[in-house]
Amino acid sequence: MPEMKQRKGVGGNSNDLERLGSSARNSTSGGKSISYLRLIFSCAIAGGVQYGWALQLSLLTPYVQTLGLSHTLSSIMWLCGPIAGFLVQPCVGLWSDRCRCKMGRRRPFILVGCLLISCAVMVVGFSSDIGGLLGDTKEHCSVYRGPRWHAAIVYVLGFWVLDFANNAVQGPARALMADLSSSHGPNAANAIFCSWMAIGNILGYSSGANGKWHKWFPFLVTRSCCDACANLKGAFLIAVVFLLFCLTVTMIVAKETPLGDTMKEDEAEEPIGIFGVFKAFNNLPAGMYPVLFITGLTWLSWFPFILYDTDWMGREVYHGDPSGTVAQAAAYDTGVRQGAFGLLLNSIILGITSLLLGPLCRKLTPRVVWVASNFMVSVCMAAVSVISVWSLNDYRGSIQQAITADEGVRAAALAIFAALGVPLAVLFSVPFAVAAQLALQGGGGQGLCTGVLNISIVVPQVIVALGAGPWDSIFGKGNIPAFAFASAIAFVCGILGCFFLPKLSKKNFACSSLSGGH
Template sequence: MEVETVKGVDTMEFGAGDREERARREVSLVRLVFSCMVAGGVQYGWALQLSLLTPYVQTLGLPHALSSIMWLCGPIAGFLVQPTVGLWSDRCYSKFGRRRPFILVGCLLISTAVLIIGFSSDIGFALGDTKEHCSVYTGPRWKAAIVYVAGFWVLDLSNNAVQGPARALMADLAGPEKVNAANAIFCSWMAAGNILGYSSGASGKWHKWFPFLNTKACCAACANLKGAFLIAVIFLLCCVAVTLIVAQEEPLEKKPGMKEENTGFLDMLKDIFGAFKSLPPGMPYVLLVTAVTWLSWFPFILYDTDWMGREIYHGNPDGTAAERDAYDRGVREGAFGLLLNSVVLGISSFLIEPLCRKLTPRVVWVISNFSVFAAMAGISIVSKWSVDGYNGSIQQAINASPKVRAVALFIFTALGFPLAVLFSVPFAVTAQLAAKAGRGQGLCTGVLNIFIVLPQVIIALGAGPWDALFGKGNLPAFALAAAFAFICGFVGIFLLPKLSRSSFRSSSMAGMH
């Protein structure tokens, strides 16, 4: 869920500069649409990852208190991989173009990681986890868990490796004249990928449609995940093929005698951390509010479908067959809620700019944080309501209370609007402050990214133990998230800089997951 930070390269310094400028002027809207298609393929896999993987790893034996730690890879990859790959792609002289080689290799690695995750139970079974059938075995499967976590980390690293070059390719093709349209197209593909991915995760029919996915080591829930990820691989490969064919990048040609800049990773980090010394006025407060905002959001990103399976459907991934079935139903219901969330996110992304022009970015950001507070507090209340109304009946667990389900789905859906704000306004505010101060926009965005990554690390390390400390499932993490969102709302009122309505530009928005 991070934005790339690269040192900009002026392509006009290279022999291909004139050709690129002509291509930008001539690029059609249709070509932009298909060139951005890879965003939909990558986001399809992200949606499956966000909705299914935290619940699934618990069925392999990883305790709930430790399941959040595997998400540490995302922040680490966002901090290290995206800037590095982005910088390398800026200076790539391949005859296939600057961005396309990295997009292709990254998508192939994503496909490999997805297959590893999907078949982790079968691999663990082959390595000797157990000889019992999955329908009767309820113990841990540590070899499968290790394979799964390894695949998960490769997937996160690969996703981050593709994001930077894919966004840079969009900007290369569009140029300043069409960057607004390109951003809208890119975000639309991401929304489409989310909708398709969450729809796939919400389906419980993959093991019926493709019965060969059921094995001695992989029963219905596992086979459903395997089927969804196999479709994700096919969809991603189709999307990347279209992007690579349609984009038609011009390779860079270095002028004779031109001196190359140092592109070392340490030099890049030096530039980013050096930016702390010359931040634009108001930027420290933006960083503070961004960090607290992510502290309030990341518990939901980690535990949304797990919450639906445990607190709403009263399931248990380590329990009896009936409890596991109830948990699986809840996870699929949570994926459906995220599907509705993505629809609202896609619609809201087109409303953020006019709202910021009318109310100012600061007011929109503050409203968003108070909306998150209301949602997280609502999740805590619904959890208490659901648990108190549960009498231990297996039938009640399988069906869940219709009223509780309806409220839970409403909260999932309503969070689409503040999520659209989270994915756009902080980056637009940063770009505006950097432009006003005449500072490097890329470096300021890099510093902002650090304050997105650090809260994710804190939550990934602390959310599971925090929940275990109180022994109340996911409720403690969501209650703490509500407190952070409430504090952040008031901090934003008093500390966020006052920015003009007219200078807010949709081209400053950054699409994220």
């Protein structure tokens, strides 16, 4: 963009920055502030996408192992998420900043991405049936226990397309909210986005836990797809319907004015794709680099819990073992289901907290809220380690020797799940709001800043995913060291945030009342 070329990094005078902010607002909403209610419905697509994410997290890892992929391979398969986030979100964010489609800058990418998500979900859900048509086996699924490689290949291809499409939607969706926030402020927009994510999580986890889809839709049960598989198909079919409904709402309500042609000649000279993203790093607004660093550390403290939360409930709280005796496997499964219930509680608290983030940021500043959330994560992760030790010492034996769960330990574990909904709401909202405000002040594109911020999320995810196996083996498949490590990282992150996060004014995050706008 010519504005970015005129300023290297943080250069440029206040008139330039004001002109840039005005230009960005005019290119999205025609320079008019939209009502708070309309801003809420503009973000409906976040709920639709998150519904599918929740189903992925709760259903797909167990499902893919029924097709023949080992647990190790299924873990590697999840690396497509950070790879897609590293490559797709920054590129799509940069492209959406420059898009001159008549529909606007963000909505074309949201539309195409959602259509790809719908197709990928159908492929994943019906992978067993497709594999059967390709010749996996002629035996009925109720008696056949061997690998189904055609179905596995179809599944993996669909899964990768699904993750790439999810990332293609999320960046422009967040940038759209920042574009439309206007007088409501970027923190209000990101709090709304976080609330829709909580709604999607609640519906997704509830749908994934429902074991009656095969009864309600008996036509989903086929020779290649028995009850558990049919339940997955039913949940995913509902996910597609919900996603398309949310897409329709966003496309109708979130009106965008097409970007003008004033920068066309200069932009044509700039590289696009991943090379354009790397070049654009030089044009990031002031304060973005500390935000990227602190965001990466914050997510590094979260990923051990995200990766091991239900496994922790199954092993340390319920003392089960997925590869042990029948009783141990049953205890592990019970713990995993209780972990899913804990995630549901977590999502409810997340949704409530997201509604309070606007007033909190206005009163305390976003930096204080972000730092406080890191210290809260540190305390919660340390509490997880304490609960683990408490649980194991009560039984005076190894994880595999005890088959039941103490009610006090179970209640404390669920309380930790619920409490972590508060800092998770901050994690899903405040860093993106800070990046949006820095982009507005410094002239960087909203889409680019959102996409680049996502790199700080996927890098620690890759570190944890690749190191999880060796780390797990060193400590005998126990989760206590991982949570202790997370607690230490969160504490360090809180200390560093006090000194390095940008000092943004409270008024930059002000939200107008519900009657504001028109």
